[in-house]
Amino acid sequence: MKVTRRIALTLGAAALLATGCSGTGASGGSGITVGLAVSTLNNPFFVELQQGAQEMANQLGAKLTVVDAQNDATNQVNQVQTLVTQGVKAIILNPVDSKQAAPAAKAAEMANIPLISVDRAVEGGKVAAEVASNNVSGGSLAAIELGRATSGEVAHLKGISGASASRDRGQGFEQGLNSGNIKVVATAVADFDRAKALNETTNLLQGHPNIKGIFAENDEMALGAIKALGARAGKDVMVVGFDGTPDGLKAIQDGTLVATIAQQPKLLGSKAVEQAVKAAKGEPVQQVVDVEVKVITKQNVAEFIK
Incomplete structure (x- = not known):
């Protein structure tokens, strides 16, 4: 994503915050199935992202269907198309390749299924909300x-x-x-x-x-x-x-x-599910959810050890 686009989207998010659409406190998602298409689960970061997504899905009463592209962009497009045919109500996409994810985004758009990008942008496709760090x-x-x-x-x-x-x-x-x-x-x-x-x-x-x-x-x-x-x-x-x-x-x-x-992968995952459930219910979503990054050194690492 270009810096100018990031700034514009961030300003848009700020405007939503000012009008009360904070993206927090999503209502229940009982009966809603959300698809999560992850670039790879052979990476601890994305395993934590999935865990955060699952925890929020459990909290909201939604069902989470997870697919792992194993860093294969073509495979990921096929997986998203399968999620579309399965009738999920929203799709969260963590693209292997931002540009090659466009056909996946198009498949969701053609089926009127809201798409949420997480951690990485989707280029060339319609996205209801973007959950990422700067x-x-x-x-x-x-x-x-x-x-x-x-x-x-x-x-x-x-x-x-x-x-x-x-x-x-x-x-x-x-x-x-x-x-x-x-x-x-x-x-x-x-x-x-x-x-x-x-x-x-x-x-x-x-x-x-x-x-x-x-x-x-x-x-x-x-x-x-x-x-x-x-x-x-x-x-x-x-x-x-x-x-x-x-x-x-x-x-x-x-x-x-x-x-x-x-980054805070669990928070990225949970925020993505939160926005996906809102979008699936036709409720207003926050266009950009910016999850803060933090510098960790030997001086403060103890604060982050779980």
């Missing part, structure tokens, strides 16, 4: 934290190229680079995957043995980078992640991860 702001915060922790040459591990979250975090990171004395000398795409990040970081270190820092666009990639660095992690090379997963928090405690920009 990834641009989070990326800038990551650059600030990395600049505080080190100086010199750094590397940037990127997520799935077509995912809006990856583009926004990368954009924010670039915007925040002037906050410290760091310079990006190498980038690699590791698809938000720990094993791929291990391999990519190993390759990066061969070409840039003197890098002093790494920004990974999610904690899974940060943990892969940490494994590749071995004893250098947190000592010679500082790593900053994104998401605030349990494994990421443990790495901060251990001193191998300097910081993570924490």
